[in-house]
Amino acid sequence: QVQLVQSGAEVKEPGASLKVSCKASGYTFTGYYFHWVRQAPGQGLEWMGWINPNSGITNYAQKFQGRVTMTRDTSITTASMELSRLRSDDTAVYYCARGSNSLYPVLYYFDYWGQGALVTVSS
């Protein structure tokens, strides 16, 4: 069965960087887009961007341009998301989510989700 297992919770200081990983199993890793979505405590969902694990091509929401980098390592079927210059309002649960077929233009829905990684930004 499809599983996305994320790295654990982290505490970061303002100005630092975070890197969250997402290990995929149960399907062809390169066959589907990966998206990253975050959720601040008690708040709604916010989409950050996607990576095509087949080509490595990425697309980020304008809000995160210049601060976010999404990568993938096909040898270990793992996608990662790095966010730099952290601020207190980056405190959130970060989710990876599987998207649509990577052979076609991206469709923006997310059918499997990781368990989430809580990142707390505090001095």
Add this chain to the structure above:
Amino acid sequence: QSALTQPPSVSGSPGQSVTISCTGTSSDIGYYNRVSWYQQPPGTAPKLMIYEVSNRPSGVPARFSGSKSGNTASLTISGLQTEDEAEYYCCSYTSSSTYVVFGGGTKLTVL
């Protein structure tokens, strides 16, 4: 403030039907059939319930249905069950540089 507008809460009794609305603009819901709905019980990851306005993934009960009219999408849950109690989020592709917008979420209470 979320880009898509949902009612903060809805409620219903077991066996009844409820509809959750999601209002956007002509730049998102009104133009694209790229609306999806997610169910999120407390402390868990979201789960896809509806995609491309009205399609149900395998494993999602037929009690869940989606529709769209103009700039408003709707999720209808018929035959309410206690396990349906959760937060529900709508989502749409948008022509803006954010690409994806979510609603603020609707808390469904099954009385």
